[in-house]
Amino acid sequence: MSKMIELHDIDVPGFLAVLDKCVGNVYLMTRDGDKLNLKSKLCQLVGLTALIEGGKIAEAFVMCDNPEDESKLFRFNLYKDETDTK
Template structure:
Protein backbone atom coordinates (compact mmCIF):
# COMPACT_ATOMS: atom_id res chain seq x y z
CA UNK A 1 0.00 0.00 0.00
CA UNK A 2 1.55 3.31 -1.07
CA UNK A 3 1.07 6.50 0.86
CA UNK A 4 0.22 9.87 -0.65
CA UNK A 5 2.55 11.96 -2.78
CA UNK A 6 4.47 14.43 -0.64
CA UNK A 7 6.31 17.53 -1.80
CA UNK A 8 9.79 18.23 -0.44
CA UNK A 9 11.30 21.69 -0.59
CA UNK A 10 14.76 23.11 0.18
CA UNK A 11 16.17 19.82 1.55
CA UNK A 12 19.82 19.23 2.46
CA UNK A 13 21.02 16.48 0.10
CA UNK A 14 23.33 14.78 2.61
CA UNK A 15 20.60 14.53 5.24
CA UNK A 16 18.09 13.39 2.61
CA UNK A 17 20.41 10.53 1.58
CA UNK A 18 20.85 9.56 5.25
CA UNK A 19 17.08 9.37 5.68
CA UNK A 20 16.73 7.35 2.46
CA UNK A 21 19.27 4.84 3.82
CA UNK A 22 17.11 4.40 6.94
CA UNK A 23 13.89 3.77 4.98
CA UNK A 24 12.56 0.23 5.01
CA UNK A 25 10.34 0.35 1.93
CA UNK A 26 10.63 1.78 -1.54
CA UNK A 27 10.77 5.55 -1.88
CA UNK A 28 10.05 7.06 -5.29
CA UNK A 29 10.96 10.44 -6.71
CA UNK A 30 8.04 11.53 -8.87
CA UNK A 31 8.64 14.13 -11.57
CA UNK A 32 6.11 16.65 -12.83
CA UNK A 33 5.99 14.56 -16.02
CA UNK A 34 4.87 11.51 -14.02
CA UNK A 35 8.15 9.56 -14.15
CA UNK A 36 9.02 7.59 -11.00
CA UNK A 37 12.58 6.82 -9.90
CA UNK A 38 13.04 4.28 -7.09
CA UNK A 39 15.43 6.04 -4.70
CA UNK A 40 16.50 2.77 -3.07
CA UNK A 41 18.86 2.49 -6.07
CA UNK A 42 22.05 4.58 -5.83
CA UNK A 43 21.96 5.19 -9.58
CA UNK A 44 18.40 6.50 -9.38
CA UNK A 45 19.40 8.68 -6.43
CA UNK A 46 22.20 10.19 -8.48
CA UNK A 47 20.02 10.76 -11.53
CA UNK A 48 17.05 12.11 -9.66
CA UNK A 49 18.86 14.34 -7.23
CA UNK A 50 21.18 15.93 -9.78
CA UNK A 51 18.11 17.05 -11.76
CA UNK A 52 16.66 18.79 -8.70
CA UNK A 53 19.73 20.30 -7.02
CA UNK A 54 20.74 23.90 -6.73
CA UNK A 55 23.70 24.81 -4.54
CA UNK A 56 23.83 21.48 -2.68
CA UNK A 57 20.14 21.50 -1.79
CA UNK A 58 17.11 19.84 -3.35
CA UNK A 59 14.90 22.74 -4.37
CA UNK A 60 11.71 20.78 -5.07
CA UNK A 61 10.77 17.12 -5.26
CA UNK A 62 7.71 14.92 -5.02
CA UNK A 63 8.09 11.72 -3.03
CA UNK A 64 5.95 8.60 -2.84
CA UNK A 65 6.64 6.01 -0.12
CA UNK A 66 5.56 2.38 0.22
CA UNK A 67 5.55 2.59 4.02
CA UNK A 68 3.92 5.24 6.22
CA UNK A 69 6.90 5.17 8.64
CA UNK A 70 9.23 6.19 5.80
CA UNK A 71 6.87 8.99 4.82
CA UNK A 72 6.93 10.23 8.44
CA UNK A 73 10.75 10.36 8.41
CA UNK A 74 10.79 12.35 5.20
CA UNK A 75 7.98 14.61 6.44
CA UNK A 76 10.02 15.45 9.57
CA UNK A 77 13.04 16.23 7.39
CA UNK A 78 10.89 18.44 5.16
CA UNK A 79 9.30 20.32 8.08
CA UNK A 80 12.20 20.61 10.51
CA UNK A 81 15.32 20.00 8.39
CA UNK A 82 16.37 17.26 10.81
CA UNK A 83 15.37 13.77 11.88
CA UNK A 84 16.28 11.55 14.81
CA UNK A 85 19.31 10.51 12.69
CA UNK A 86 20.69 14.08 12.67
CA UNK A 87 23.51 15.10 14.95
Protein backbone atom coordinates in the same frame (compact mmCIF):
# COMPACT_ATOMS: atom_id res chain seq x y z
CA MET B 1 1.03 3.38 -1.73
CA SER B 2 0.78 6.55 0.34
CA LYS B 3 0.13 10.11 -0.65
CA MET B 4 2.69 12.27 -2.39
CA ILE B 5 4.91 14.45 -0.17
CA GLU B 6 6.23 17.70 -1.59
CA LEU B 7 9.73 18.55 -0.36
CA HIS B 8 11.32 22.00 -0.61
CA ASP B 9 14.83 23.31 -0.05
CA ILE B 10 16.19 19.92 1.09
CA ASP B 11 19.80 19.41 2.15
CA VAL B 12 21.08 16.58 -0.08
CA PRO B 13 23.39 14.76 2.40
CA GLY B 14 20.70 14.86 5.08
CA PHE B 15 18.05 13.64 2.66
CA LEU B 16 20.27 10.75 1.57
CA ALA B 17 20.87 9.84 5.23
CA VAL B 18 17.11 9.66 5.81
CA LEU B 19 16.67 7.57 2.64
CA ASP B 20 19.22 5.08 3.98
CA LYS B 21 17.05 4.65 7.11
CA CYS B 22 13.88 3.95 5.10
CA VAL B 23 12.83 0.30 5.00
CA GLY B 24 10.40 0.39 2.07
CA ASN B 25 10.61 1.82 -1.40
CA VAL B 26 10.69 5.59 -1.77
CA TYR B 27 9.84 7.01 -5.19
CA LEU B 28 10.86 10.36 -6.64
CA MET B 29 8.14 11.75 -8.85
CA THR B 30 9.07 14.32 -11.48
CA ARG B 31 6.83 16.87 -13.15
CA ASP B 32 7.39 14.96 -16.40
CA GLY B 33 5.74 11.88 -14.90
CA ASP B 34 8.94 9.91 -14.26
CA LYS B 35 9.01 7.67 -11.18
CA LEU B 36 12.43 6.72 -9.78
CA ASN B 37 12.99 4.33 -6.87
CA LEU B 38 15.35 6.19 -4.52
CA LYS B 39 16.40 2.99 -2.75
CA SER B 40 18.63 2.49 -5.80
CA LYS B 41 21.87 4.48 -5.66
CA LEU B 42 21.82 4.84 -9.45
CA CYS B 43 18.32 6.33 -9.36
CA GLN B 44 19.42 8.65 -6.56
CA LEU B 45 22.24 9.94 -8.72
CA VAL B 46 20.11 10.35 -11.84
CA GLY B 47 17.03 11.73 -10.11
CA LEU B 48 18.62 14.10 -7.65
CA THR B 49 21.14 15.53 -10.11
CA ALA B 50 18.32 17.07 -12.11
CA LEU B 51 16.73 18.63 -9.00
CA ILE B 52 19.79 20.07 -7.23
CA GLU B 53 20.22 23.84 -7.27
CA GLY B 54 23.07 25.35 -5.26
CA GLY B 55 23.74 22.17 -3.23
CA LYS B 56 20.11 21.74 -2.17
CA ILE B 57 17.08 20.07 -3.69
CA ALA B 58 14.87 22.94 -4.76
CA GLU B 59 11.68 20.93 -5.10
CA ALA B 60 10.80 17.24 -5.12
CA PHE B 61 7.79 14.97 -4.84
CA VAL B 62 8.19 11.61 -3.14
CA MET B 63 5.89 8.69 -2.39
CA CYS B 64 6.60 5.88 0.07
CA ASP B 65 5.41 2.28 0.29
CA ASN B 66 5.87 2.28 4.07
CA PRO B 67 3.92 4.79 6.24
CA GLU B 68 6.82 4.97 8.71
CA ASP B 69 9.15 6.06 5.90
CA GLU B 70 6.61 8.72 4.93
CA SER B 71 6.68 9.97 8.52
CA LYS B 72 10.51 10.11 8.52
CA LEU B 73 10.61 12.12 5.32
CA PHE B 74 7.80 14.42 6.44
CA ARG B 75 9.63 15.19 9.71
CA PHE B 76 12.87 15.76 7.82
CA ASN B 77 11.10 18.13 5.43
CA LEU B 78 9.49 19.99 8.33
CA TYR B 79 12.41 20.17 10.78
CA LYS B 80 15.42 19.75 8.43
CA ASP B 81 17.02 17.34 10.89
CA GLU B 82 17.71 13.69 10.11
CA THR B 83 18.82 12.88 13.67
CA ASP B 84 15.21 12.71 14.92
CA THR B 85 14.46 9.76 12.64
CA LYS B 86 14.96 6.22 13.85
